[in-house]
Amino acid sequence: MKVTPEHNERMAKMTFASVYPHYVTKVERKGRTKEELHQVIQWLSGFNESKIKELIDDNVxxxxxxxxxxxxxxxxxxxxxxxxxxxxxxxxxxxxxxxxLDKLVDELAKGKKMENILRTA
Known part of the structure; x- marks a missing residue:
């Protein structure tokens, strides 16, 4: 599927805070934890717990x-x-x-081992 300019613009304007609760729900529904989600976010972005919270609170x-x-x-x-x-x-x-980020969250929810998700295996 080809990504359109409109799709790219929509992605840029979407807020992390609006998607984050969906990430949490998705992983918890599959038996994973919020802490594991944060580990995945931290691996990809370099953000620690307080920075993740700040980005959510600031609705970036x-x-x-x-x-x-x-x-x-x-x-x-x-x-x-x-x-x-x-x-x-x-x-x-x-x-x-x-x-x-979406792919990492999906892999977490599907039960992949953390070392495979974080590309360390």
Missing amino acids: TFKRFFEEANLNPNAHLITGVICGYRVEEIDNPLTKKVRY
Whole structure:
């Protein structure tokens, strides 16, 4: 599926705080924890617990979220399909980063081992 400019714009304007509760619900429904979710977010972004809370409280957009992030150097190892899009084929850098996060959350919810999710195995 091809990512459109409108889709990229929508991703940039979407707030992390609006999606975060859905991430929590998704992983907890599958028996994973909020702490594991935070571990995944921290691995990808470099944000600690207090920074994650601050970004939620400040209602930051994904654009700002990833501008402030220190993206993990192994993020490029995140591949596969998420929401109908093949991550490695997404051209827009911001949309690709958002989909990286979506893919990690999806892997967590599907019960993958943390070392595989964090690309350390």
